[in-house]
Amino acid sequence: METRTLQVNPEDTGTRLDAWLAGQLPDVTRSAAARLCEEGRVTAAGKPLAKNYRLGGGEAVSVTLPDPEPVDVAPQDIPLDVVYEDSDVIVVNKPKGLVVHPAPGHPDGTLVNALLYHCGDSLSGIGGELRPGIVHRIDRD
CATH class of the missing domain: 3.10.290.10 (RNA-binding S4 domain)
Structure with missing residues (x-):
């Protein structure tokens, strides 16, 4: 703490x-x-x-x-189309059909699983959890 x-x-x-x-x-x-x-x-x-x-x-x-708590989501080696990446942010071109967050019916194979694998230990805590903070559809409208 x-x-x-x-x-x-x-x-x-x-x-x-x-x-x-x-x-x-x-x-x-x-x-x-x-x-x-x-x-x-x-x-x-x-x-x-x-x-x-x-x-x-x-x-x-x-x-x-509190110390960030690991989330119960496994990193998975899912290919990402990385548009930009630095020590603070990563921008990916998410393919249509790739589920963003694990949910009932989609416990894995998501963008979150891919980011956890790709980013490794470089993720910081958000809201007390070690997880990627995802901003959706920055290109929309």
Whole structure:
């Protein structure tokens, strides 16, 4: 576990805590920030804060982040059409018919399985899980 202490700036006064946390912690979504609050992992002056807490400005907020948990999805050597890749992002041309996430009826053979294989240990945690964060259809419209 890792605990981070974040200082609230005066211009953030009145902002909802979960939205502010998502902006401060790049690997934490707003829903993950809300979950951290519900679990009592977000405090100020030693007191737990609710996800809808409105920042007063100037307070120090402590966040205890759990270690990412591996997901129960196996990496699979599925060929990918990689358009671009660097240490932060990978862009793939997903073929029609390739399921993105494992789901009932498609437990494997998905884009997630292929990315886990291709990226190996370079994936970071998202929402407390070691998994790829996928943005869909950036070419649409």
